[in-house]
Amino acid sequence: MEVLKKLPEMDLTDNETGCCPRFHPEKWHDQIMNLENYQFVKVFTKSMLHMPLNMGKVFSKTMNEITAAGADVKDKYLILSRDLSAWKAEHYFLVEKEVQGLENTKLSGDFFTSVYEGEFKEMPTWMKDLKEKTNGKGLETDDFMAFYTTCPKCAKHYGKNYVVLFTKIKKDKN
Template sequence: MKLNRAGVLRSIRRAVRAPHAAPVPPIDTLALIERHPAFQTGGSTVQTNAIPHYDMSVNTTGCCFKFNPDGWDAQEFHFRDKPFVRAKTHSLMHMPVDMGRVFSRVQKHMEDAGAVDASNTIVLSRDTSSFAGEHLFAVSKAVPEEEMTTLSGDFVTKVFEGPYQEARHWHEDMAELVRARGVEPKSIWFFYTTCPKCAKAYGKNYVVGVAEV
């Protein structure tokens, strides 16, 4: 069954607002959603805060792993207070100027803290202006010396492949993907899986769009 958390949420909210003979006690909406039949696939419940496995089996550059897109396209994520390290970068008309330095710092601190896990690896990035970027690094525990935050919500994914210059078009594609569900996108992020040098070496530049519904 194709999961549609936004539709389930709207159904639950309508049910909660319906007239009742007696007062209705407060409802933990997220917990109720997770138990809804629409979230059952193969007899098991979709896992909260789960993301696809990040394949670390190939690294011929000594830098980025060769990204395996299997299992990343057309997915639905359900985050509930999922922990991330939050970092900021500077840009010049959307072109990052210190991303390498910032990412290296965060990665080292994550490794020192033992917070890196192949089953929990994703970096969500977005431009907050023409001169700044925001990046969320998924972690399994708190990372000293870095700003911690959490993320909650429902998200859909789409895998793109091509030059970074296409990001503007990818952003609109993600917005339309969400609108096709009858809602407006709340936030749109991208997981840039490979740096430019490694993308050239591997011959592919995969980018995963992640949009909140």
């Protein structure tokens, strides 16, 4: 499979809600993407048994800081989320440049992606499916992150709740 060095562009103007743009899954489904050349800021949220408690507040504050720093990416967006435990999650916001006052980081490696649609309670099933897909392609994977493509209100408006799962591909040790 070809490794994509660029994230798919998004038409941020295809936006009926004034919040989240319409998501087009075909560009993201069953791809290998390299994230080495992208800058992110990392923030954390609190959870209770994997249910986010302060996500809205943390995301709003983070987005305001990114915008104030002029670090918005103009033709795409990506926020990758990963549960660290039942009580805490980390989130990686794609940015154009480093943002003072936030933890700036990069993600290394290639990631296999697959798009799923449905309720968040399906996440364990989706993760199992993604693991089986990657193993079937002879790829060994490590860890999962989710790109929730729309907020719950926009998912309801568009009638689809797309989630892109990213799994890091382990490099061959030979």
